[in-house]
Amino acid sequence: MTNLHPLSALLQAHRSIRSYRKDPVDDALVDATLAEALHGSSSSGNLNLVSVIKTRDPARKARLHELHFRQEMVLQAPLVLTFCADTFRTRQWLAARQARLGFADLISWHVSAFDAIILAQTTALALEAQGLGICYMGTTLHAMGEIADFLECPENCLPVTSMVVGWPDEAPAQRDRLPARAWIHNERYQRPTSEDIDAHFGERERRGWERYRSMGPQIMQRMAEHGITHLAQFYTSRIKYDPDIFARDSEQLLELMRSRSFLAPTPSRPGPGEQDGPRNPPLA
Ligand SMILES: Cc1cc2nc3c(=O)[nH]c(=O)nc-3n(C[C@H](O)[C@H](O)[C@H](O)COP(=O)(O)O)c2cc1C
Structure with a gap:
């Protein structure tokens, strides 16, 4: 028998879990895991352009259940994590320090969405490493505005993916992948x-x-x-x-990005001694 690297074993054991036991998931464990996952994730400019919103309250989960197209696992799992692309906090910081405002454009949408997705996957692995189960919910993309409103996200902050978390009550077979x-x-x-x-x-x-x-x-x-x-x-x-629903929801996404200030760059002047347009590699 070959000695499997612990990470290889973890990756091979991955299954999306859609059925959960009632047992609660300790909040301190979740926070510690999220913090560890952020440390274990690369982050563009190390700006950490992400927010994670935990939903545990059964009444609030019931509303999320509706917004996630009534996927049963939302009711069953004790915890839903919503990962948001978030440049709001960073823009608040820039404004507070009289820096040039930025991060309200298409590139910043991508960068913050990548930060959120990278963190989501690291979190998924870190939770699975502790025996917890997860399942992503792509439905987030089709109810993004309503989920953002429900979670009271400010402008420049939109949910990009969600996952249910809990103790598995099933052991599904491994799903194949393309060769x-x-x-x-x-x-x-x-x-x-x-x-x-x-x-x-x-x-x-x-x-x-x-x-x-x-x-x-x-x-x-x-x-x-x-x-x-x-x-x-x-x-x-x-x-x-x-494809018709995808086309419709893509239009909605564009509209949402406009209305939530992701496509409305604030006109700003170059700082003292700066030329227009960065042409040098950014400092890490
Ligand atoms: C971005 C994303 C969105 C997903 N959305 C859903 C979803 O809404 N409902 C669901 O049951 N599974 C969802 N999944 C899980 C996939 O169906 C699952 O990962 C895939 O079938 C492979 O199975 P496995 O994860 O067990 O290997 C999603 C996965 C990803 C990465």
């Missing part, structure tokens, strides 16, 4: 041929379809009602990632 040859490239991007597509997705199609079939006749009946005979059709059907 390495499908997505790891040497030197240049290698466009897949149609044979490559067959090779890359064949196993996924077989296993994915089998997985849905094993969930009982209801889901297969819904698939049939929507004329779905193949896994690929399912992904962009009305019952999964509907």
Whole structure:
């Protein structure tokens, strides 16, 4: 038997958990884990452009449950973490110190969203290392404005992802991933041929379809009602990632970024002795 590195063992043990025991998750443990995760995450400019909002109150979780498209795990898990891209606090700091205002533009949206996502994944690993289970909720992106309002996020602060956290009450099988040859490239991007597509997705199609079939006749009946005979059709059907809904919610996201001051750069003058536009590498 080979000696597995503890991190490799942790990564191999990862499963999204959607069923939780009632046992509470200690608040001090969560805060300590979050603090450790932030230390263990790279952060653009080390500005830590992120806020994490914990929701434990059952009444408030019930509202989040609605906003997360009634995903049952929100009610069941004792804790929901909402990771927000946040330049608000940093802008407050800049203003308090009479520095040039910044971080209210598309780049800053990306940078703060990356900070939030990087922290979320480090947190996920750190929680899993303690035997806790997590499951991300992409529904955050489709109810971003309502979740932001509910959590009383200020301007320049928007939720980018959420996860439920708790003690697992299930041990699901490991889910497959695309084979390495499908997505790891040497030197240049290698466009897949149609044979490559067959090779890359064949196993996924077989296993994915089998997985849905094993969930009982209801889901297969819904698939049939929507004329779905193949896994690929399912992904962009009305019952999964509907492109029309994505287009609509993308417009909403743009509007939200405008209304929450992520796309409204404050006109600002260069500081004393500075030229317009940074052309030197930023100091780390
Ligand atoms: C950004 C993101 C959003 C996700 N959203 C949901 C979700 O809304 N509901 C859900 O049940 N799982 C969600 N998941 C979990 C994925 O379905 C899961 O990671 C994937 O199927 C692979 O399974 P595994 O995590 O068990 O390996 C999400 C995962 C990510 C990374």
